[in-house]
Amino acid sequence: MTYCVGLLVDTGLVLLSDSRTNAGVDQISTFRKMAVFQRPDERVLVLLSAGNLAITQAAVNILHQGGAGDEAGVPPIHRAANMFEAARVVGDALREVHQRDAAFLKDQGHEFNGTFILGGQIKGEEPRLFHVYSAGNFVESSIDTPYFQMGESKYGKPIIDRVIRRSSSLAQAAKCALVSMDSTIRSNLSVGPPLDLAIVRRDEYRLATHISIDLENEYFHMIRTRWGQALQEVFSELPNPNW
Amino acid sequence: MTYCVGLLVDTGLVLLSDSRTNAGVDQISTFRKMAVFQRPDERVLVLLSAGNLAITQAAVNILHQGGAGDEAGVPPIHRAANMFEAARVVGDALREVHQRDAAFLKDQGHEFNGTFILGGQIKGEEPRLFHVYSAGNFVESSIDTPYFQMGESKYGKPIIDRVIRRSSSLAQAAKCALVSMDSTIRSNLSVGPPLDLAIVRRDEYRLATHISIDLENEYFHMIRTRWGQALQEVFSELPNPNW
Numbered sequence: 001m002t003y004c005v006g007l008l009v010d011t012g013l014v015l016l017s018d019s020r021t022n023a024g025v026d027q028i029s030t031f032r033k034m035a036v037f038q039r040p041d042e043r044v045l046v047l048l049s050a051g052n053l054a055i056t057q058a059a060v061n062i063l064h065q066g067g068a069g070d071e072a073g074v075p076p077i078h079r080a081a082n083m084f085e086a087a088r089v090v091g092d093a094l095r096e097v098h099q100r101d102a103a104f105l106k107d108q109g110h111e112f113n114g115t116f117i118l119g120g121q122i123k124g125e126e127p128r129l130f131h132v133y134s135a136g137n138f139v140e141s142s143i144d145t146p147y148f149q150m151g152e153s154k155y156g157k158p159i160i161d162r163v164i165r166r167s168s169s170l171a172q173a174a175k176c177a178l179v180s181m182d183s184t185i186r187s188n189l190s191v192g193p194p195l196d197l198a199i200v201r202r203d204e205y206r207l208a209t210h211i212s213i214d215l216e217n218e219y220f221h222m223i224r225t226r227w228g229q230a231l232q233e234v235f236s237e238l239p240n241p242n243w
Numbered sequence: 244m245t246y247c248v249g250l251l252v253d254t255g256l257v258l259l260s261d262s263r264t265n266a267g268v269d270q271i272s273t274f275r276k277m278a279v280f281q282r283p284d285e286r287v288l289v290l291l292s293a294g295n296l297a298i299t300q301a302a303v304n305i306l307h308q309g310g311a312g313d314e315a316g317v318p319p320i321h322r323a324a325n326m327f328e329a330a331r332v333v334g335d336a337l338r339e340v341h342q343r344d345a346a347f348l349k350d351q352g353h354e355f356n357g358t359f360i361l362g363g364q365i366k367g368e369e370p371r372l373f374h375v376y377s378a379g380n381f382v383e384s385s386i387d388t389p390y391f392q393m394g395e396s397k398y399g400k401p402i403i404d405r406v407i408r409r410s411s412s413l414a415q416a417a418k419c420a421l422v423s424m425d426s427t428i429r430s431n432l433s434v435g436p437p438l439d440l441a442i443v444r445r446d447e448y449r450l451a452t453h454i455s456i457d458l459e460n461e462y463f464h465m466i467r468t469r470w471g472q473a474l475q476e477v478f479s480e481l482p483n484p485n486w
Contacts, residue, residue: 154397158426162471163478171483179478183401199486209486219484226481228405234473235406235422240414241462243442243452 001190002151004033004048005180006117007173008129008141010166012208013119013200015046016177018151018185020192021053034196035060037077037120041205045077045086045120046198050150051134055101055114059093083128084140087118091136098136117148120200127202155187156180170199170208178213178223195220244433245394247276247291248423249360250416251372251384253409255451256362256443258289259420261394261428263435264296277439278303280320280363284448288320288329288363289441293393294377298344298357302336326371327383330361334379341379360391363443370445398430399423413442413451421456421466438463 004017017033031053037045047063049056066073080086094114102112114134121127131148132138141148146166149157159180164173174197184191199209213220247260260276274296280288290306292299309316323329337357345355357377364370372384374391384391389409392400402423407416417440427434442452456463 152397154395154430155401157430158398159474159478161430162474169483172478174484174486175481176478178484179481187397187400187404197486211486223481227477230477230480231402231405231474234470234477235402235415235419237473238418238422238466238469240412241417241421243417243440243454 001188002033002050003153003156003181003184003188003191004050004117004150005147005153005156005160005177006046006048006119006129007147007160007164007177008119008127008166009146009164009168009170009173010202012170012202013046013121013127013129014170014173014177015048015117015119015198015200016174016181017048017196018181018191019194019196020190032196034198035063036198036207036210037063037075038206039078041123043078043120043122044200044205044207045083045118045122046200046207047090048117048150049114050116051114052105052110052112055094055097055112056116058097058101059090059114059116062093062096063090080122082122082125083118083120083130086120086122087130087132087138087140090116090118090132091138094132094134095136098134115150117150121202121205123205127200152184152188152191156184159183170201174199175223178220179227182220182224182227244431245276245293246396246399246424246427246431246434247293247360247393248390248396248399248403248420249289249291249362249372250390250403250407250420251362251370251409252389252407252411252413252416253445255413255445256289256364256370256372256441257413257416257420258291258360258362258441258443259417259424260291260439261424261434262437262439263433275439277441278306279441279450279453280306280318281449282321284366286321286363286365287443287447287449288326288361288365289443289450290333291360291393292357293359294357295348295353295355298337298340298355299359301340301344302333302357302359305336305339306333323365325365325368326361326363326373329363329365330373330375330381330383333359333361333375334381337375337377338379341377358393360393364445364448366448370443395427395431395434399427402426413444417442418466421463422470425463425467425470
């Protein structure tokens with residue numbers, strides 16, 4: 001399985017993905033699920049993928065291919081005028097894979113399942129965050145729901161619901177994404193490190209941070225240890241019922 | 244949907260269920276999902292149900308019916324010699340419903356989906372906790388996993404994994420069940436109050452507590468407010484990353 005989360009706050013975006021892929025518990029592998037499309041000083045886009053790895057890898061490969069016409073060799077996602085167009089380009093890539101593969105998958109009893117979280121900023125716009133579905137259609141995050149999750153999303157949802165607002169800082173958003181990931185990893189074997197974390201600061205048009213985090217990472221280790229301890233402390237401090 | 248949880252600790256059992264039943268978001272109703280079978284000073288059993296309400300209600304009705312033979316009129320669950328036998332009786336009731344209804348459900352495209360958590364104590368044994376599946380088979384909780392959940396279980400799983408051991412007190416277990424329920428209710432519309440909470444104290448052979456909890460319940464209100472606040476405080480106290 002997978003857990004990916006993208007958070008949009010006033011000052012930018014945080015995107016976090018795990019790297020565990022499995023086809024049954026005895027076939028677990030590590031694959032990166034984050035792709036970055038960057039044109040310095042002009043655009044930065046981060047794509048997180050979930051679902052059938054063959055489908056999402058094929059779509060990402062298509063996205064990296066140059067287009068035709070005036071800017072031959074420049075991938076369409078680098079030419080999209082805005083994030084809405086970019087989300088369409090991602091949807092189109094999925095549809096191209098669908099056209100090629102879906103019938104064969106269906107023949108063998110597999111659903112066509114590949115989804116993306118797309119976050120980023122293109123000059124002239126605010127940072128924006130989208131969720132692209134298997135059918136190539138998509139939704140955009142709103143002020144009320146400034147985040148999207150994919151994969152094993154339920155374990156790590158309560159903490160996001162409780163602490164993240166559009167006014168949260170990027171540091172808070174990164175911390176929250178990691179706490180949310182920690183809760184997921186602890187409760188679900190199919191989600192695992194290393195993690196890929198990307199931070200996009202508003203109006204910088206490049207990745208502010210792009211790191212790989214394993215269990216030895218000092219900050220994540222601190223989160224894992226102290227969050228667990230603090231939860232247990234808070235839990236013990238809550239009065240017991242008198243029934 | 245549903246959220247039910249049963250926790251087994253050294254000193255007894257805590258069982259908690261919500262009461263929301265839905266067939267699509269525009270048809271939401273309140274139904275109790277907890278049934279109690281008690282013979283004072285001899286046995287107490289609590290049954291939580293999830294899945295298709297028609298199936299679980301039918302099974303519970305069968306369980307309340309008297310059997311034949313020597314003890315005509317006494318339901319077989321009251322005659323089971325131990326909790327293993329009682330779990331079999333629950334499985335048999337499900338199988339009786341399956342025999343009557345499954346083909347008709349299948350005809351209309353519905354799966355046969357009804358599951359139970361069964362917790363309790365019968366004189367001569369320790370308290371025990373079982374999870375009975377739709378097929379009528381079942382598993383028993385172990386020292387490593389002293390709890391079972393049904394329904395929308397993922398939101399409320401991390402807190403149980405972090406704080407509950409077999410050595411936890413009954414009060415801690417009740418508090419944890421309510422915190423777990425609160426996280427679920429906040430993140431999932433299909434789970435809702437009133438809640439039914441039952442506490443079984445070891446060797447008492449009757450319910451120590453059996454209360455209905457709504458949002459106005461003083462203790463649950465305290466849990467909801469203070470747990471959320473405390474989480475936010477703990478979250479702010481965790482150092483931010485310096486990336």
